[in-house]
Amino acid sequence: MIDPWGSEDVKEEKLMNEFGIEKFSGFSGKIPDNLLMRRGIIFGQMDFGKIADCIKNRKKFVMMTGLMPSGAFHLGHKIVADQIIYYQKLGAKIYLCVADVEAYNMRLASLEKLRRIAIEEYLTNYIALGLRPKNCDFYFQSNRSSSSAKANAYYRLISMIPKKVTLNELKAIYGDLSPGKIISVMHQVSDILHSQLKEFEDKGPVVVPVGIDQAPHLRLTRDVAARFSQAKEFDFILPSSTYHKFMKGLRGGKMSSSDPTSFIALTDGPKTAREKIIKHAFSGGRDTVEEHREKGGVPEVDISYQMLYYMFEPDDKKIKKIYEDYKSGKILTGELKQILTEKIAKFLIEHKEKREKARDKVHEFIS
Numbered sequence: 001m002i003d004p005w006g007s008e009d010v011k012e013e014k015l016m017n018e019f020g021i022e023k024f025s026g027f028s029g030k031i032p033d034n035l036l037m038r039r040g041i042i043f044g045q046m047d048f049g050k051i052a053d054c055i056k057n058r059k060k061f062v063m064m065t066g067l068m069p070s071g072a073f074h075l076g077h078k079i080v081a082d083q084i085i086y087y088q089k090l091g092a093k094i095y096l097c098v099a100d101v102e103a104y105n106m107r108l109a110s111l112e113k114l115r116r117i118a119i120e121e122y123l124t125n126y127i128a129l130g131l132r133p134k135n136c137d138f139y140f141q142s143n144r145s146s147s148s149a150k151a152n153a154y155y156r157l158i159s160m161i162p163k164k165v166t167l168n169e170l171k172a173i174y175g176d177l178s179p180g181k182i183i184s185v186m187h188q189v190s191d192i193l194h195s196q197l198k199e200f201e202d203k204g205p206v207v208v209p210v211g212i213d214q215a216p217h218l219r220l221t222r223d224v225a226a227r228f229s230q231a232k233e234f235d236f237i238l239p240s241s242t243y244h245k246f247m248k249g250l251r252g253g254k255m256s257s258s259d260p261t262s263f264i265a266l267t268d269g270p271k272t273a274r275e276k277i278i279k280h281a282f283s284g285g286r287d288t289v290e291e292h293r294e295k296g297g298v299p300e301v302d303i304s305y306q307m308l309y310y311m312f313e314p315d316d317k318k319i320k321k322i323y324e325d326y327k328s329g330k331i332l333t334g335e336l337k338q339i340l341t342e343k344i345a346k347f348l349i350e351h352k353e354k355r356e357k358a359r360d361k362v363h364e365f366i367s
């Protein structure tokens with residue numbers, strides 16, 4: 001069982017069977033190139049064939065995902081942002097949901113504060129990373145739309161979902177339940193399905209890129225969709241999904257907004273980022289230079305290497321060389337960290353400029 005609200009690290013591959021998730025690798029190379037796909041960071045998928053088909057034949061589809069506003073926007077969040085922007089460039093209609101109802105019920109924050117974090121941290125950084133207002137429907141669970149026909153359709157769907165699930169089914173999926181969890185799940189199912197209502201885009205393929213922790217929600221949503229269709233109440237195509245690995249935190253655990261020593265924020269200055277990497281980034285290097293030269297480092301557990309692999313060294317030949325040189329002991333931890341800090345500094349400086357411009361564009365996303 002996966003607890004979507006828990007903090008434990010889930011071993012990705014192990015869970016693929018349990019949730020009927022299949023390998024993503026077959027699609028890489030068949031659709032426009034993407035680093036996360038090519039490098040296996042997006043490792044799993046469900047029903048992605050439909051989406052690959054839409055991309056190839058330039059057919060309409062929706063990409064929908066959600067965010068929990070939880071503080072600083074960090075490198076882990078960038079993995080989702082990059083996917084959203086990738087699909088938007090391919091012509092997908094983007095549905096981007098701020099899970100403020102979920103965050104309000106599951107965490108200690110006011111709706112007002114959550115709204116501020118969602119806009120100032122998430123939306124602003126998304127825009128700076130390349131999100132465009134055209135074909136992007138950015139919304140809050142607590143305030144779906146200024147159109148009452150749309151808002152009613154979204155909330156009506158939420159109010160009908162309980163009829164399609166049983167308490168035992170929810171318990172089997174989520175373990176311990178609480179009213180907050182139940183209401184969060186009902187919202188998320190509607191988030192994923194409502195683009196197919198006639199008030200929105202009507203029936204059509206939807207892809208939901210998420211981390212593996214969201215797999216339980218996706219499975220439930222597919223079951224609910226099938227039951228609505230079977231009862232002829234709605235006619236839904238079962239949603240597709242992809243699963244990505246998380247960028248690990250600096251010290252090797254989870255990258256979490258609640259622990260500044262675990263993350264590099266996109267608002268960190270190059271100096272702060274450098275200090276964090278030198279001080280906290282878990283090293284796969286050996287205790288002494290002699291030992292390192294002799295045995296070589298372990299890139300697989302080295303966080304600096306992983307940051308390069310996940311996002312900061314997009315050139316496959318170069319990352320391979322770094323891997324080999326580190327593993328053979330040719331480069332030391334300090335040198336590896338130097339390569340990373342230079343790349344991150346360059347990114348953060350450019351990003352800061354883009355973020356300042358992005359602030360003026362926020363209003364184009366929220367009506």
Ligand code: TRP
Binds near residue numbers: 064067068188210214
């Ligand atoms: N539960 C998700 C999270 O914890 C947020 C979310 C809400 C979501 N609605 C969604 C994710 C719909 C994907 C699709 O991050």
